[in-house]
Amino acid sequence: MDFARKSFDPNAKGPLEGIRVLDMTRLVAGNMMTLQLADFGAEVIKLEMLPKGDPLRAWNANGVQTNWKVYGRNKKSVSLNFREKEGLELLLKLVQSADVFVENMKPGRIEEMGIGPEILLERNPDLIIARVTGFGQTGPYSSQGGFGTVVEAMSGFAAMNGFADRVPVLPPLALADMIAGLYGAMAIMIALREKEVNGGTGQVIDLSLLEPIFSILGPQAASYKVTGEVPERAGSGSNTTSPRNAYATNDGGYVALSGSIQTMAERLFRVIGRDDMNSDPKFINNAARVAHRSEVDEIVGNWIGNRTLDEVLEVFRREGITGGPIYNISQIVKDPHFKEREIIVDLPDEEMGHIPMHNVFPKLSNTPGTFRRAAPDLGQDNEEIFGNAGIDANTLANLKSRGII
Numbered sequence: 001m002d003f004a005r006k007s008f009d010p011n012a013k014g015p016l017e018g019i020r021v022l023d024m025t026r027l028v029a030g031n032m033m034t035l036q037l038a039d040f041g042a043e044v045i046k047l048e049m050l051p052k053g054d055p056l057r058a059w060n061a062n063g064v065q066t067n068w069k070v071y072g073r074n075k076k077s078v079s080l081n082f083r084e085k086e087g088l089e090l091l092l093k094l095v096q097s098a099d100v101f102v103e104n105m106k107p108g109r110i111e112e113m114g115i116g117p118e119i120l121l122e123r124n125p126d127l128i129i130a131r132v133t134g135f136g137q138t139g140p141y142s143s144q145g146g147f148g149t150v151v152e153a154m155s156g157f158a159a160m161n162g163f164a165d166r167v168p169v170l171p172p173l174a175l176a177d178m179i180a181g182l183y184g185a186m187a188i189m190i191a192l193r194e195k196e197v198n199g200g201t202g203q204v205i206d207l208s209l210l211e212p213i214f215s216i217l218g219p220q221a222a223s224y225k226v227t228g229e230v231p232e233r234a235g236s237g238s239n240t241t242s243p244r245n246a247y248a249t250n251d252g253g254y255v256a257l258s259g260s261i262q263t264m265a266e267r268l269f270r271v272i273g274r275d276d277m278n279s280d281p282k283f284i285n286n287a288a289r290v291a292h293r294s295e296v297d298e299i300v301g302n303w304i305g306n307r308t309l310d311e312v313l314e315v316f317r318r319e320g321i322t323g324g325p326i327y328n329i330s331q332i333v334k335d336p337h338f339k340e341r342e343i344i345v346d347l348p349d350e351e352m353g354h355i356p357m358h359n360v361f362p363k364l365s366n367t368p369g370t371f372r373r374a375a376p377d378l379g380q381d382n383e384e385i386f387g388n389a390g391i392d393a394n395t396l397a398n399l400k401s402r403g404i405i
Contacts, residue, residue, distance in 0.1 A: 044074065
């Protein structure tokens with residue numbers, strides 16, 4: 001694998017320089033959220049519970065903390081014992097100089113700990129508090145544990161995914177968490193703008209995993225009101241457009257194809273030698289094609305299935321057909337577009353020498369994101385962060401000896 005080599009520059013500046021974020025979350029949603037801020041210059045400080053820190057550190061590949069190395073980059077880490085009063089007092093001390101505080105405990109838990117929003121805002125009236133939960137701070141399910149898997153099931157995602165004659169399919173990744181993380185980063189930026197531009201004060205962001213993933217599933221509620229029908233699972237096909245599916249080539253490859261606009265469907269039928277379909281009432285428009293999508297898929301699939309992947313792609317690219325190969329990661333790392341766009345880059349890593357990961361996105365022309373530091377060890381920045389908060393070296397040594405930090 002040959003990727004563009006990047007380096008960490010601790011002196012690099014980003015457009016969010018000067019924003020301090022305290023991240024008390026664990027696992028995926030919170031880390032995805034604060035990664036967006038860290039990549040563009042915010043000082044993100046992970047507040048990690050002793051003795052093991054963020055459980056994301058334990059998500060590894062062959063013993064390598066790949067998740068932490070990627071989603072912990074550009075962040076700092078302090079270790080704290082939240083079960084001890086002194087640990088919570090240290091947290092509150094850090095809150096005084098923070099712009100944002102992010103947590104993902106069950107509703108009511110931080111109130112029980114004595115660090116609820118009222119206490120935090122009393123210490124810092126300008127603080128933006130982002131609270132990430134499975135189902136939100138209110139509602140009948142608010143007290144339930146809300147892992148992404150449950151939310152992906154209850155949001156309607158799983159019911160849409162897979163085939164009609166099989167069990168609904170959950171995503172093979174923390175999809176709900178990742179989507180919520182992106183929404184959360186946007187919400188934080190909105191709250192910061194309100195404060196900076198309109199003279200607003202601190203506020204609380206109630207972010208569930210449920211609502212963000214539901215929002216991207218299309219106009220389900222509106223369509224259900226109109227039709228009164230629950231769409232049947234269609235595998236890689238679609239209940240709203242045809243042709244649209246995944247098709248096998250004769251050399252073991254796979255192609256994804258979408259003819260979602262009329263001109264594209266007509267062009268495809270001409271390219272595969274079936275211009276007659278463009279005047280056939282069964283295929284003459286999208287609604288007709290959706291009603292007969294199994295026939296469309298059989299015709300298109302047979303044409304693709306008699307050719308190699310390279311042959312199909314050559315025709316599609318020459319004729320301007322919206323189709324492409326279905327890649328796995330072994331193919332992605334060889335693709336020239338990924339290389340030229342620097343979608344994946346190599347960064348220094350003490351354990352592996354260099355480690356590939358996704359670049360900073362999106363690409364801003366004047367104020368791009370930066371790589372400032374590798375993902376931190378647990379408590380790596382205790383001395384700097386607590387020292388800057390006015391805690392002297394002797395006190396820090398005492399706190400460490402007693403398991404407070």
